[in-house]
Amino acid sequence: MLEDKNPQRTPLSELGEFRLIEHLTEQITLSHKSTIKGVGDDAAVLNFKSSRIVVTTDLLVEGIHFDLSYMPLKHLGYKAVMVNLSDCYAMNAMATQITVSIAVSNRFPVEALEELYGGINTACKLYNIDLVGGDTTSSTSGLIISVTAIGEVKEGNEVFRSGANPNDLLVVSGDIGGAYMGLQVLEREKEVFKVNPNSQPDLSMYSYIIERQLKPEARKDIVELLEKLEVIPTSMIDISDGLSSEIIHICKQSKVGVDLYENKIPLDPQVISTCEEFDIDSTTVALNGGEDYELLMTISQKDYPKIKGNPNLTVIGYMTEKETGMHLITRAEQRIPIIAKGWNSLSD
């Protein structure tokens, strides 16, 4: 894929480290008043006089978090930013700045890094983020991307994982399970490609779920919506590891239990049909799939009228006393304990 798109291949050594950073960052424009100084000094300088700031960081490793055989570099750059913005939004904060560090082996030409930065810059533009620093270095193998995001939130509006109370409603944005099923389709096509490199698969019937995997969007709009609706969730987390794992985080940190209703979990029709095709239970996918980057929150019952009927938010359960435990209420009205089966990057 790289060769076709980039007939020109400039070796990294031709530019050198300093000029590479200059080259990759020369198109950066700054738009936040809080950014006093961006790329080009020992550190960026920021000014957040009237806000609290949030800081979050994520590391993406080739072969663990992404597979370049089906992940275009532009999308990878975009996704690396989204993963971090999502963490800021999960604090009910607006992301404002990022730093990006990259380690690459010499098998990547300069043009490949331009693609990667193209995705990063697109994400920054769409989400109004200033890229203010970073580090570019070589690696002995593969590509590693480390992004740190900084955001701001008005004092008192920050939302932790630990604030849920019994009787609060459990609410999720958008729909879930799509990113995981998109990955299943891409991995199947990769196997087909290995057997027959000339196959031209028609993936249009999977377009939504493949986009959920390759080009996820962080839910900035939900933070803006909550502000407009004048709802401050009692707790919030982003769904990176699957619904069950995130619910357990909220329950443990808030010292509450939960009743989650299987029939309320929002699934896209493409997720349902692809689960049928792959013979996988769609509830299992929603609970354990991960990478959807939707927001999971709890809200006070008094706020229910404000969110009722909003197509972006779905009530999927309610919080209980801790002693009641964490349960999925199935369509057959069985109570099944919720256990963490989230994607565990260290298990194999």
Next chain:
Amino acid sequence: MLEDKNPQRTPLSELGEFRLIEHLTEQITLSHKSTIKGVGDDAAVLNFKSSRIVVTTDLLVEGIHFDLSYMPLKHLGYKAVMVNLSDCYAMNAMATQITVSIAVSNRFPVEALEELYGGINTACKLYNIDLVGGDTTSSTSGLIISVTAIGEVKEGNEVFRSGANPNDLLVVSGDIGGAYMGLQVLEREKEVFKVNPNSQPDLSMYSYIIERQLKPEARKDIVELLEKLEVIPTSMIDISDGLSSEIIHICKQSKVGVDLYENKIPLDPQVISTCEEFDIDSTTVALNGGEDYELLMTISQKDYPKIKGNPNLTVIGYMTEKETGMHLITRAEQRIPIIAKGWNSLSD
């Protein structure tokens, strides 16, 4: 070295990602009022109402930036923090928080990561830093450490690379070239060890330069000293890539030239004697060696009386008009153009 020190080897998979992070961060204590929320949520929350904040990040890659055959993991953790604190101090800011992300292959047992975090925690304690977030994941090969540091500085006290004026004095803290010569000694001993694994080298005569390489200290004390002396440098940078490369950064960004005096460059006696032993020119080492993490600054001539005679600060030259160019004035009073030969991680 690992086997001797750590007879117990717990596979990473035994703990899993969440419990590993919990395990490694359970000893963290927070000491800054600006840290509202540290590890354990989607993001850390910080409060910097009266200051500007600085942000910097660095990525350290096994086989590129460090060699575990002579770099103990505890020292590596310590150094990874120092590299970033040094960038904060180079802004004339006090570092206050860090995030640490680590990617490791399964060849590292939990005990190895404990060693690494031991060094990180020691650095945090000694430099009064709150560890507020991070990410731990697996890698397909080797160890990667990404650290982001956050610091604060009173508005108006921040120092950029771009503020130097003609006639300003060029000043360096401590002495330089030690870290590079320490590396030469360590690499020689590694080769000796390959031939004769039973050799027990006496490295005591190299103790200072080896410590400069394995356990560098960021110059927090210099930022404190400058405040006490009531000196705000006109420009500042930390010496990570060698004196010549950092001088060029200041000259280019400040649009000035420089006269650097070879006979003023501060060198430790161990650097001089080891350079003689290795038959390397000590000025070349000082100019191109790197990794000393001293601070290079320019100060106004009117501030000279305040720093005069201070054993921590050495005047090594002065800034000139841009047109004059950048020159080293040798002991033989020759004018040699300064060119960047700094360590370039992408050149091979």
